[in-house]
Amino acid sequence: MPFEWPYFFSLFTLQSFWEACITVIQLSGLSWLIGLVLGFILANAKMSPKPWLRWPAAVYVWFFRSVPLLVLLVFVYNLPQLLPFTRDVLGVPFMAGLVSMVVTEAAYMTEIHRGGLMSVSRGQREAGRALAIGRIGIERLIVIPQAFRIALPTLINEFVTIVKLSSLVSVISLPELLMTGQRLYAQNFLVLETLLAVAVYYVMIVTVFGALFRWLERHLDLQLRRPETLSTTECEKLRQDAMPVPARTLKTSPGQPQALQIRDLHKAYGQHQVLKGINLKVTPGEVISIIGPSGSGKTSLIRTVNALEAIDQGEIILFGEDYITASTNADTARVRQGVRRIGMVFQSFNLFPHMTLLDNIMLAPHYHDLSPSDTQCRAQALGLLDKVGLLAHAHKYPHQLSGGQQQRVAIARALAMSPDIMLFDEPTSALDPELVGDVLKVIQDLAREGMTMLIVTHEMEFALSISDRVIFMEDGLIQVDAAPDSIQRHPADDAPLERIRQFMGVNKTNG
Template identity: 65%
Template sequence: MELDWTYFFSLFSMGMFWRACVTVIELGSLSWIIGMVLGFVVASAELSTMAGLRALAKVYVWFFRSVPLLVLLVFVFNMPQIFPASGPVLSIPFVSGLVSLVLTETAYMAEIHRGGLLSVSRGQREAGHALGLGFLGVQTRIVVPQALRIALPTLVNEYVTVIKLTSLVSVISLQELLMTGQRLYSQNFLVMETLLAVAVYYVLIVSLFGSAFHWVERKLDLQRRQPPTLDDATCAQWLQALGPVPAANVSVHVPGQPLTLEMRGIHKSYGTHKVLGGVDLCVAAGDVLSVIGPSGSGKTSLIRTINALEKIDAGEIILFGESYIQAGDKPDSARVRKGIRRIGMVFQSFNLFPHLTVLGNILMAPHYHGSTDTQMDRAVALRLLDKVGLLAHAEKYPHQLSGGQQQRVAIARALALQPDIMLFDEPTSALDPELVGDVLKVIQSLAKEGMTMLIVTHEMDFALQISDRIVFMEGGRLQLDISPDQLRNQTEPDETLLRVRKFMGLDNTAITPQ
């Protein structure tokens, strides 16, 4: 039996089909949007530290992914038989269909979002925390934009799925495409022609919106963005307009004034493994301390407690004479966050925000903390980029930069809030040897300006050259706190001193223990 092509083509001029298309688009789009928003809430609950909330979210996802949509549609539509008060709303097929689709799609969207959220590295959250951003600030400005970009292709695919699932709503007599087609072929028995036309309508809807979403994907694809390096003339014009490069926020310790930083009896354990066993350390304004020691000695853990990236089990950290962190403090408390804003942090793995330009990375914290002078903020950011030798790369994205360039941007980002102390957690260990020098030069320039700094490093020659004091850690304890000159020249036979000199590769012939 041949298809009636005349009848088939006539179906595309029927108003009832186009009205049904509008119904499908409205129902599918609303279900997708609402499900996407609620799915993100459920995904966040699944990743919550609260066990009860996490369990509820997991049960929701398990249940609504298990129940067939067709069963759910019939149940929701007949809900007024159990709860008569819901009759005025749920007796409307469109509303019942929307509720059923949202309940189902929220569960699927939650898993899509959870995958996106898990793909954002912990270092991104830590970088936001180190800039003084609260939980919501980290989520809305750092995590969510990255997670959505990661999840977008899957979310688009889910939109296509939702559009096709709307055909099931015909079971509760919603006048959508399939129901419209069913009513026609029940009258004229031209089943194949009618269903073929219905299929074409679905293809048209999916193709139209799919193309729009793919256009959005391409626009949001950071790898496609390749801003050029600014030429020398443009950089010179900017510098002329900006004026001199600002000095770091430095100070000189005055006898009798509170120390910049004091750590008293700091203890830290991971389960039964103790990484810090009662560390006491004092840092005066303008001091440059290099923290050295073998791997696993507690160096990184020590520096991370200073800006609350790691909680302390016992002890106290004092900042400018005021209690800053005590055991049991929440890292998001107002007192701790106020202190964090005075401390800049540069990470081993850079932790730049990939969805922002170099300039955007530097402006993130000032804008978040309420600065209203955007022109001045931009000027300061550009000056900082010039200071680290990267003004020509202001409009680029992190993926366009080398490791050494990214680390210098990270230094500029930390300086944007004009911190009183800078922390460096092995800033050169992730770099190729030829890139180390540029980063060390920037740190050295900060030391000459008088910036207070704590540097965890394996660069022994650099530590000897730049430091006022060298702190040697081993076994979670501070074993030695000494100046470079004393380390080189002290002739007293001391086993700890010998150990440190050997660790640093210094000649021990001048010291012979008795």
């Protein structure tokens, strides 16, 4: 029996097929969208530290990924026999199909979203917390935009799978493409011609939506965005919009509280005691470098100061006010208020990769409503970029910068909150030697302006040249707390000072 080409082509003018096409698109689109949202909620539940959220989500995913869609379809369509009140909804084939597909897809989408969410590094959330952005703000502004981009190719693939799976809904008599075809060839027995036409309709749907999704993927792909360095003229023009960063004036007065006071601070990771009773006072305007061998607890110490790590014992007092104790929850208003006064610069920069440099800097002031208007917020951010010498790169993305430039942006981002104290966690350790100088110069300028700073560093010369005090940590304790001068010029032999001199590679100059 010859292939009936005229009949095959006539199937593309048949209204019932085009209506079935629309049904497939509606069913697939809605299943994808609702599954996407439900899957996201379930992914968050599955990643929650709370077992009463994590376990039900895990059981849902396990169960509905195991049940075949065909079984679920027939079950849901017949559910009104058991639960008559569901008849108005589930008795409609489209709705029964939608519910079944959403329930199945949500389980798959949960795992896709979980992959995306897990790919966003811990440093991104920490950078958000260091900017005192709340939990929901961090998810909305920092994590979800990145996780969605990572998950998008797999989510798109899932849409194609859903389109094809929708043919199964024919089993409950929904007139989608396959059902429409079946009805036709049951009358004329032209099975091959009809099924080929059905296949072509599916291919058309997948191709059109595939192209749309590819456009969306390209639109969101940050690697494809390559804004140029601004020319001198463009830069000058932008500088006119910038608000110069006002010079800091260090107001010290007698009786003024310490900027920071740490009392008997203990911290352990499990059984491992990392901080074993730290006591430290920092006067406003003081620059303190923290040095010591690897694993001595330097990073842990400054992370406790901006509440990135909880403490087990002791207290931290900020400008004379209670701030953190062992029982403090990092999510309280008091801690967030304190964190707002502290800027943090991380070893690995932790810039937000989905935002331009300007947006990175504007994010926190915008979130906290620090500026009266968007224009002013932008002007301040431009001023800060200019201060760190990166105005010409304002519209670039972090991936387009060198490590040293990224670290300078990270400093500008922290400064955008007008902090009273700056914490630096080995700010140059991740940099190539030739890039270190520019970052250190920015920190030096801040020291000159009277910024209170705690700097964990392995740059010994820098520590000696910039600091009012150098703290040497070893074995979870402050072993030496001395002015650079006394480290370099101490006249008498003094065992702890000798140890720090040895560690820093400093030759004693007898004074």
